[in-house]
């Protein structure tokens with residue numbers, strides 16, 4: 001049965017996590033300042049834009065990324081529940097989706113980056129002639145949609161399925177044998193027990209989303225003709241989000257020990 | 265003699281593998297019947313038919329009739345929760361839920377009754393009664409908040425029996441309930457079964473023939489999905505009618 005690690009173990013893990021976060025933080029801030037300096041020099045050269053634009057832009061992107069990724073993850077979770085708890089393992093719908101998920105999660109994220117670049121520049125090229133922000137953002141929006149579907153949802157599906165599977169058969173069987181229906185088994189036993197792992201999976205998927213967002217912002221930096229307008233900040237924000245979430249995910253996975261390694 | 269469970273030409277397939285072949289059996293009320301046979305002969309499968317938990321595997325086909333407490337359990341009006349309330353099950357590995365001892369005992373009741381239908385005093389009393397019946401009350405009364413999975417295995421298995429009792433089952437199915445326990449734990453669980461046998465009908469699967477001889481009044485021998493012989497335990501062991509039974513009870517199979 002899943003169980004929290006012992007207190008001293010937990011303390012050790014928290015200390016380790018803090019050290020990791022501090023080291024990453026320092027490296028992060030250093031990188032950020034370098035990027036800002038570079039951007040400032042560039043901006044002086046182009047002088048087409050002002051840094052005061054930075055904040056509104058940053059927020060509007062967050063407005064896009066957060067709900068989108070949460071929605072994608074939710075969709076992934078619902079999908080995983082359907083596959084794992086409702087369809088039998090022999091159902092061909094399940095087999096088909098699982099093979100697709102395995103395929104999509106198996107692709108290194110670098111390839112997704114390349115894909116994003118190709119799609120984005122494809123669109124950007126089409127719209128470049130008009131040079132309106134609306135169309136540029138539309139292109140960005142669709143690119144992101146695609147990245148999410150291809151990248152975030154499968155990760156969320158896989159992570160949730162793994163979390164559900166980690167709740168061992170004996171727990172389910174004994175609950176069913178006591179006369180519980182599927183809904184009771186899920187809400188009273190499976191979900192509470194799978195929750196930390198599902199959360200970890202959610203963080204992992206979000207981390208992917210932020211990485212993708214950082215990547216797209218990076219593309220912005222290279223493609224925007226108008227200047228750099230707070231883009232380094234955004235880039236770093238997303239990168240930071242991705243890093244933090246990935247830390248959170250590994251932490252959440254580690255504080256739970258699977259039954260097989262636990263002795264009675 | 266009244267029977268708690270009767271099967272007629274019961275056959276069961278996992279996909280296209282037939283695990284039970286025309287099983288006809290009658291399990292008498294209020295005593296312990298044991299189910300023996302070499303491993304893989306379908307004992308667990310047969311046991312799991314009686315509370316219909318086999319259906320959880322997607323690829324199971326069942327044919328024939330199963331009557332539990334006089335009712336065909338495949339009738340359309342049979343409610344699975346009610347069936348499983350009347351037919352409790354204890355598993356090979358003790359599997360209390362990873363919650364407190366107290367909540368484990370009440371879990372079944374909570375599933376079957378509306379939220380907050382019990383007062384604290386009522387539930388305290390139910391827990392005390394159930395734990396007393398399995399001789400755990402003295403050991404655990406000060407540790408009711410303890411996580412059930414951290415008990416000793418013997419206590420866990422007794423708790424798994426205790427959590428059935430508040431549901432007032434008629435039949436208790438046990439699949440090798442002692443195979444994870446040491447000799448002392450086995451003795452304690454056997455003793456418990458003997459004490460409870462008047463009140464409940466027990467059907468136990470065991471690979472331990474000495475255990476079958478010790479606890480059960482009747483004994484069923486199965487071989488490769490077929491019910492070979494069903495007689496009084498002593499007769500089955502001492503004067504088996506079938507050569508396969510004789511071979512098995514004289515330990516010619518593993």
Ligand SMILES: Nc1ncnc2c1ncn2[C@@H]1O[C@H](COP(=O)(O)OP(=O)(O)O)[C@@H](O)[C@H]1O
Pocket residue numbers: 278281283301302303304305306307308309310321
């Ligand atoms: N879920 C299952 N799917 C397919 N075959 C199974 C399944 N469960 C059991 N079997 C097969 O059915 C036969 C009987 O199994 P089981 O009832 O577990 O035997 P026993 O409990 O007597 O050892 C075995 O050959 C086993 O491999």
Ligand SMILES: [Mg+2]
Pocket residue numbers: 307308309439
């Ligand atoms: Mg078995």
